[in-house]
Amino acid sequence: MFIPKNLSVNEKNHLVIGGCDTVDLAKEYGTPLYVMDEEHIRTAMRAYKNSLNSFYSGNGLILYASKALSTMYMYKIASEEGLGADVVSGGELYTALKSGFDSEKIYFHGNNKTYDELEFAIGENVGRIVADNARELDIVNEICEKKGKTAKVLFRIKPGVDAHTHEFISTGQIDSKFGVAIENGEAFEIVKYAKSLKNLEIAGLHCHIGSQIFSLEPFKLAAKIMIEFAEKIKNELGVEISELNLGGGFGIKYIESDTPPEYEKYIEEVSKVIKTECAERNIKMPFILMEPGRSLVGDAGITLYTAGTVKDIKNVRKYVSVDGGMGDNPRYILYGAEYDAAIANRANETADEVVTICGKCCESGDIIIKDAKMPKINSGDIVAVMSTGAYNYSMASNYNRLCRPAMVFVKNGKASLKVKRETYEDLIKNDIL
Structure with a gap:
């Protein structure tokens, strides 16, 4: 027990x-x-923040993946602890805003955001929209044109990494409803297309390989692939990626046999990969974002x-x-x-x-x-x-x-x-x- x-x-x-x-x-x-x-939640949030500050010299932000537990009080705690928030629907966004959360620190995800949701998000000056597909880019560009605004976007990228978790919570492989894949060229094409849209500002890349992951290796591999992709975008499109969102997926202990790694160890090991790859490829070190959810509240x-x-x-x-x-x-x-x-x-x-x-x-x-x-x-x-x-x-x-x-x-x-x-x-x- x-x-x-x-x-x-x-x-x-x-x-x-x-x-x-x-x-x-x-x-x-x-x-x-x-x-x-509550104290357990705040302690976990501080551990992530301290690790990010330690291994990335403060060049980053922890986003609470609020789909894990979306209530007004949870957003209040995250705000007080200096975190941003990852939301995946108009309802989560509305809850966050009603709690008083700073819209500039909200990142809006989702594979099928509706026109109304995107209009709501842009109207509320949400910090970033994590674009899933080209149709979404068209909608965002259209709404921004009507409102006289520019939206900062990240792209949901499938790095092709198998995280060895349940198929319903694996999201980084090519056969996933989320995002665009690197291996078949669609990820490159969507960045190229976004560059042509005048009401969008390309801010960075996002990946998320799954949930309840215990191994460090899939995270390290995903980070390496994402930096390689950033190099390709820089060399072939002239676009310098300023933000890299590595998602979440860190496992927790549900039963005695579960062996999740220490989250500080994860951040340290992945930071080594990113620093090495950036240096070798002459890529500017991006602003790093992470999206723990389950590991903060589970x-x-x-x-x-x-x-x-x-x-x-x-x-x-x-x-x-x-x-x-x-x-x-x-x-x-x-x-x-x-x-x-x-x-x-x-x-x-x-x-x-x-x-x-x-x-x-x-x-x-x-x-x-x-x-x-x-x-x-x-x-x-x-x-x-x-x-x-x-x-x-x-x-x-x-x-x-x-x-x-x-x-x-x-x-x-x-x-x-x-x-x-x-x-x-x-x-x-x-x-x-």
Whole structure:
């Protein structure tokens, strides 16, 4: 049973996060409940910033990849810590702006941005648009012409690197819906085309090779390929790339066997590649951007559930049903994601039986953890699932008309409600008879 280092157990044998007793949190705010350790998030943000300052002499910016967890309070934390933000939709952009986030430090991604989204982004003076395709360049150029503006663009490049991760979260290879590939020439052609559009300013290149990656080698290879491409653009188009966005994808520890590298080590090793390649190719050192998301919030979060029905099918499987499931965490049903868990109200008990923790949705695949080794779980126990800070709330749904959970941030023994629990009234507010 894996318990993250930022959690502890108190004298009542209760699980503690951010100085708060999780059993008390469940009583006060109800379950299911997302709980985020604010200090853990801020510490991770500072570690990235300090590493960037150390290995790139401050010539860069960390962008919070907010698709991992997009709430107004998360943008507030990122802003206070001096980060920029990566957004992928009009909704994320709107949330960031409503939180007071500086639009100049927002980078707008997406493989199919709509006209309305791009018009909104340009109207709000978003810092960079990460262009995915030539059609998008035409739309941006048209909107800018109407508004009398110039948009700074980066290009989403597929470097052709296999990151050895799940196919649904691999994005750097040629067979991906994102961006343009180097190997078939389309990346070069889109930069050449952008140069002809008078309302665009070419700012740089972007790549992202996938998510939940544990190896340093794919990142180093991608960096090398991107500098080689920057050299080609400089030599053949006369365009000097001023920014290089290396994306994110850094893995976290979900279960005991996961072995993510230290993020500082990643930044150091990739910086060596970039510095060497730039020097050898006579390329000006670009402004470096990185987009951590999961690695900032993933292991900072837990989800608390109340156990309900316990169904022991002799010689087959023992099911423990909780009061949430795929509605608040769809990652298992989407791609078999693995988690670990503890009994929050009996945190130090020995794990001596194997159970499958399942949700309450009308789907056989509504599983949170299959074959989890746990202490004996009784109805009414509080089950804490670890490392749920990323891609749980942000991917949550109202399937079966379930209300999405509340979210609290904890720090120094105090909890603060930052996302209210949905009500039945919320479920029907857009319905029309």
